[in-house]
Amino acid sequence: MSIIIKPIITEKITKEGEVFNRFGFVVDKKANKVQIKKAIEAAYGISVVDVNTMNYRADRTTKYTKSGLISGKTNSYKKAIVQVKEGETIDFYNNI
Template sequence: MRDARDILKRPVVTEKSMALLADNKYTFLVDLRANKSEIKKAVEEIFKVKVDKVSTLRVKGKPKRVRNVVGKTSDVKKAIVKLKEGDKIELFEGM
């Protein structure tokens, strides 16, 4: 099994993800190969909370161009993690 810190890359801090905090939902960028059970175990291990539900979505990279060079941004995978009642992650509380 992979290390929990390899599965969770970083938290997503946007207006939409901050609005989800009211429903006890936290958003993270995760490894593209990670599945829901691995994400659940990683969040529980790192933050010492109980996870109720995990939803995932893949975001395809956008095509970009700089002068004559054509490329694209990287594909990413997001995970929206709903915690059990009473649990919260302190990392997001100051925002």
């Protein structure tokens, strides 16, 4: 089971990474904080200080178009904000 799905690279998360050593990841919905911490430490070889998680629900949308009513939804996901030890960093742009 892969716990880390993908890193989140947005302006806000990138700024937090530079200032507070905090990085964001989309993780498996069933993973807990301890599992997330172990997976990040194993994947990137760094020390994790703190893990915060957030569950995002699926949003339903309805569009009225010429061809009729179109309904859809976005996927639900779990986001983890990980704070690493002072002096350590994760470089997402460099291929390892």
